[in-house]
Amino acid sequence: MKDTFTHQGMRKRLVEVLQKKGITNTDVLNAINKIPRHLFMDSGFIDHAYVDKAFPIAADQTISQPYTVARQTELLNVKRGSKILEIGTGSGYQTAVLLEIGALVYSIERQNELFKKTKLFLPKLGYRPKRLIFGDGYIGLESEAPFDGIIVTAGAPYVPKPLLAQLKIGGKLVIPVGDSVQIMTVFTRTSKVGFDKEEFGEFRFVPLLEDKN
Template identity: 90%
Template sequence: MKDTFTHQGMRKRLVETLKKKGITNPDVLAAVNKIPRHLFMDSSFIDHAYVDKAFPIAADQTISQPYTVARQTELLGVKRGDKILEIGTGSGYQTAVLLEVGAKVYSIERQNELFKKTKRFLPKLGYRPKKLIFGDGYIGLENEAPFDGIIVTAGAPYVPKPLLAQLKVGAKLVIPVGDKVQIMEVYTRISPTAFSKEEFGEFRFVPLLEDKN
């Protein structure tokens, strides 16, 4: 679990890449600059940890491309102390970014293998979400709602209604919607019964798994 000067230099270059791609939020850029992404990946991929690409992790999942993580976090507009629900904990990298920007994070993971691994791993790096839960992201986390923001880190075929219902008024849901290619959609709750919707281009995610049991 080493983080060397070489890794830190690679992170600085990654941050410059993200700036060139349009990421401007200083808190998000600082988080990417600080978090040792190589520790979230299998050792065989460490040389690729600071390339702006997604890579495979356990359980047929991926660690998202750094640009995607940064863009989703930026779109969410996290303020320090915000209560954020993350759907799809995965490797925990997005979780760490949210914690670094000051969010109180509640995270749900559907893959039991990944859930166990990440739950053990995050505290070793000093990252402690409020709750890390093995469960179905489609239903959200009603007993902890409402949230200041919800972020979905896998491709959803549709927008789950429970997630919209669990937003505070003024809060955002950032979710990639689609089949093989997803459109990044941002829903803002503008009243108890109304939402606005914006679209932010095409992305590619692994599918959001539904609980079939």
């Protein structure tokens, strides 16, 4: 698993692209500058690892576009020590970004092939989530709630109520909502029953699947 000066230079250029697209959070940019994204991808795509595009991975899933990862993380307002629930571990790249910032990450993946692969892979790079779970992201992780933030990395046709219920007051749920095209939506919990809702434009994600276990 090599990370060469060439790879590091490509990452630096990727960070410059993300800055031009409006990403300003220094912690997010530093994480993307540090993490070897090419190692999260199949070898056939390594030449494309630092282009700002999504690419296929196992189980008919994708590794998200770097801009999307950066934008979602920025919207989540992650701080060192934040307790974060990630719905959709996937390749583990978003997980690594959260861990690099210093979050305490609990991550759920419902594709068993990806779950097994990523559970073995992340520790090899030094990234260790608090828990990595094979399960249904729609129901969240009530046993570890409440969370400072919840990030959903697949397109949800609706907002799962358990995820809203598992936020701390002041916590944020960042979720792309919609079918063929999703609207990046942020819910901030303001009280036991109150939530503020903001929308941040159109994105395209693979669908969030449920009831697979």
